[in-house]
Amino acid sequence: MRHTISILVENKFGVLARVSGLFSGRGFNIDSLNVAPTHDATLSRITAVLKGDDSALDQVTKQLRKLVNVVEVVDFKEGQAVQRELLLAKVKADGKSRSEIMQICDIFRAKIVNVAHDSVIVELTGDEGKTSAFLKLIEGFGVIELARTGALALIR
Structure with a gap:
């Protein structure tokens, strides 16, 4: 199944590598990955479109929330974004x-x-x-x- 995830992170080096490594380490194929600073220069938003099953995605979002530089994780449901x-x-x-x-x-x-x-x-x-x-x-x-x-x- 296809998922769109928005991850608000601290704008620091190495954060993107840790986030993308978490996806690849769990067997998710990243269809697209977009990263840019937000209106607050200390934060960046990572938008990832992934393919994978729902239970594995739930596990990954829980692990993302535990990463030190992650502020917020949102898995968009169909029509929610x-x-x-x-x-x-x-x-x-x-x-x-x-x-x-x-x-x-x-x-x-x-x-x-x-x-x-x-x-x-x-x-x-x-x-x-x-x-x-x-x-x-x-x-x-x-x-x-x-x-x-x-x-x-x-x-x-």
């Missing part, structure tokens, strides 16, 4: 395909953030379904490079 992902894609765009790519971007409310002679860089923010649907449509033009942040989540 707002989740978003950022995607940057460099797409081949010649004179013929550029207008079609722009139309797709309008439909998905994506932004073209860079234009070159033979390519465009597109920025898209949305849930995983939206980003996957967008990627399926632009793959036909030729994706040169792709970067995704993974999920960010906050409780409703």
